[in-house]
Amino acid sequence: MMKMVSKFTLVAAVATLAIAGSAGESMAKGKKAAAACTPGALKTAACGPAGCTMQRCWADGKWYPSLVACWQPWCPK
Known part of the structure; x- marks a missing residue:
């Protein structure tokens, strides 16, 4: 056994x-x-008159939609 x-x-x-x-x-x-982006980084995806939607880089090196939003003067480039 x-x-x-x-x-x-x-x-x-x-x-x-x-x-x-x-x-x-x-x-x-x-x-x-997947060296396209740094995991955890944020970037502006689309901007409108009130604010912008954001995208976040995940561990696989791809950009995905994020729940984070920003207002025009404070949006990262």
Whole structure:
């Protein structure tokens, strides 16, 4: 019984390392391609007479709509 448990644990550890290695490689490739923006950054998307809508950069390096809004004189460029 103990041999079977240790074999199962070994197989699970090897599988986990294989998955982590492949995920790390794909994440490294994604970070190189996703250098478009700094995660957490905000930018002005569209402005109207009353205010502007904003977009936020996420960890994947893409811009997404944000709930943050600003008024004309204080909007970031």
